[in-house]
Amino acid sequence: MTAASRASSLGVIKPEHAHFDDVLYLESGEVLDEFELVYETYGDLRSDGSNAILICHALSGNHHAAGFHSEADTKPGWWNTVIGPGKPIDTDRFFVVCPNNIGGCNGSTGPASISKTTGKPWGSLFPQVTVIDWVESQKRLAQHLGINQWAAVVGGSLGGMQALQWSVTYPDWVAHCVVIAAAPGLTAQNIAFNEIARQAIFSDPDWCGGDYIDANTAPEKGMALARMVGHLTYMSADNMSDRFGRELRHGSFDPDDDEQPIFQVESYLRYQGSQFATRFDANTYVLMTRALDRFDLAATSDGDLARALEHASAEFLILSFSSDWRFSPARSREITTALLAAGKRVTYSNLESDAGHDAFLLEDADYIALLHAWMQRVAA
Amino acid sequence: MMLRSDVETIAGWVGNGSKVLDLGCGSGDLLAKLSLEKGIDGVGVDIDTQNLTTALTKGLRVIQQDMEDGLPNFENTQFDVVIIADSLQVLKRPHAMLTRVVQIGHEAIVSFPNFGHWRSRLSLLLSGRMPKTKALPYSWFDTPNIHFCTVADFESLCRQLDIEIIERKVSGDRTYLAKIWPNIFAKSASYRIRHR
Numbered sequence: 001m002t003a004a005s006r007a008s009s010l011g012v013i014k015p016e017h018a019h020f021d022d023v024l025y026l027e028s029g030e031v032l033d034e035f036e037l038v039y040e041t042y043g044d045l046r047s048d049g050s051n052a053i054l055i056c057h058a059l060s061g062n063h064h065a066a067g068f069h070s071e072a073d074t075k076p077g078w079w080n081t082v083i084g085p086g087k088p089i090d091t092d093r094f095f096v097v098c099p100n101n102i103g104g105c106n107g108s109t110g111p112a113s114i115s116k117t118t119g120k121p122w123g124s125l126f127p128q129v130t131v132i133d134w135v136e137s138q139k140r141l142a143q144h145l146g147i148n149q150w151a152a153v154v155g156g157s158l159g160g161m162q163a164l165q166w167s168v169t170y171p172d173w174v175a176h177c178v179v180i181a182a183a184p185g186l187t188a189q190n191i192a193f194n195e196i197a198r199q200a201i202f203s204d205p206d207w208c209g210g211d212y213i214d215a216n217t218a219p220e221k222g223m224a225l226a227r228m229v230g231h232l233t234y235m236s237a238d239n240m241s242d243r244f245g246r247e248l249r250h251g252s253f254d255p256d257d258d259e260q261p262i263f264q265v266e267s268y269l270r271y272q273g274s275q276f277a278t279r280f281d282a283n284t285y286v287l288m289t290r291a292l293d294r295f296d297l298a299a300t301s302d303g304d305l306a307r308a309l310e311h312a313s314a315e316f317l318i319l320s321f322s323s324d325w326r327f328s329p330a331r332s333r334e335i336t337t338a339l340l341a342a343g344k345r346v347t348y349s350n351l352e353s354d355a356g357h358d359a360f361l362l363e364d365a366d367y368i369a370l371l372h373a374w375m376q377r378v379a380a
Numbered sequence: 381m382m383l384r385s386d387v388e389t390i391a392g393w394v395g396n397g398s399k400v401l402d403l404g405c406g407s408g409d410l411l412a413k414l415s416l417e418k419g420i421d422g423v424g425v426d427i428d429t430q431n432l433t434t435a436l437t438k439g440l441r442v443i444q445q446d447m448e449d450g451l452p453n454f455e456n457t458q459f460d461v462v463i464i465a466d467s468l469q470v471l472k473r474p475h476a477m478l479t480r481v482v483q484i485g486h487e488a489i490v491s492f493p494n495f496g497h498w499r500s501r502l503s504l505l506l507s508g509r510m511p512k513t514k515a516l517p518y519s520w521f522d523t524p525n526i527h528f529c530t531v532a533d534f535e536s537l538c539r540q541l542d543i544e545i546i547e548r549k550v551s552g553d554r555t556y557l558a559k560i561w562p563n564i565f566a567k568s569a570s571y572r573i574r575h576r
Contacts, residue, residue, distance in 0.1 A: 373436035
């Protein structure tokens, strides 16, 4: 943590844990007899509980959204650009809650947790959870914290899907809803990318049908490949050209050179893949991608998105990024159009960016200014 | 820049609590005024991110989009009033826009600078150059105003498009002259129109 980053950030944050003994009935029909959530909070909850904001994380995210975990920590939480004192999600005004979702691998109950029934890691036996299940578990956390309405529910990508789901499942709970770089349901192309990632994991001999922890191994090669595919789809072609071009990392095309030529982009993707493989659980990755695939807000209204949203009472902010092709602006416009048709209060912006889907996590002056301006209406 | 009198004219025409769409809302001054004075349920459309951000600080709701994309995301008769204030002249296809706004609004309000104003005529007549005025300071080759029209042009277009003019108000140096002979003396004109 440098002096500069410390000044504009929350400093050292300690994650908290909550244990829930009541059965959680899952959308799949299965049950979790009990579960644990790890979460972080930033700012202070007002005595009337009116200033709470829920942050929903995306596929590879977790509860560590802002601040640092120690004085020596150099990497802040994944949304430190947006959450903090004086930032768009202003911790001087709001009490911000960010849990790690169930099924995750950062401390909340998930496939790597020990199952009480078997005394072994859940592994392949961990039930499939969905966006609706996350909303239920997040609601339990809210009640545990003494919150009975969110001033805002905010999320990007898979997190945006949770925010949308909150607005229709518990309309009275959600005063404001911020949906960034999301979609009302994945396209066939998007599901296909997730399936390639899963097949990469399944094809690793160390996958062991999902019970690799028991076998004292991990499908790191498969995970790295899955992440390479995923990561590629989060960037834009222009952005990749700018960053890597055709530059070589090692070797040359000289026939006399013994070293194989390796492009910068190859080296980058391999690094991203192998880093991810060591920090993320394969079962969680499979589960999260399936939760993404299964999310379909309009499923219960015969594909009519406006009807699906008719009971929502939140004021909405829908954001997309111009170069995002994994969750394209067209998908955000679908949500916006449905909200308008349903007579809901909505603002939509398609922000100019060449960073692809990743833009929602990056610092950009226009993005920050717009979010900051909109958040002023959220009463603390 | 909109004339103050046009803003007052528009505000006078918008009913309390009505559903309003402001096309080309800019930084939202008109919407903010209508929200405050008329308690409207309003939404703006604008393409510019900076405009949007400024409008959002005023608590307004805005959809970022090119208003000339045919506005497919709005349904017919979705609004009580659709406003095009001082931006008809910047559109590529103003006739298509007029046709569309009387569909999505029960009524539309359109205001624009009158290019038939005597100063513009005199300037072109005497100098032989495209007029530049305080209100319209751009050079012909670098101006957002690509489709100027006169009061007479607009009214003729409405007839062609089968659009009914419910009411007209003009503003000029001497408003009584502008009322009698708007095509020459009106600096700007505002119309309430609807589909016939």
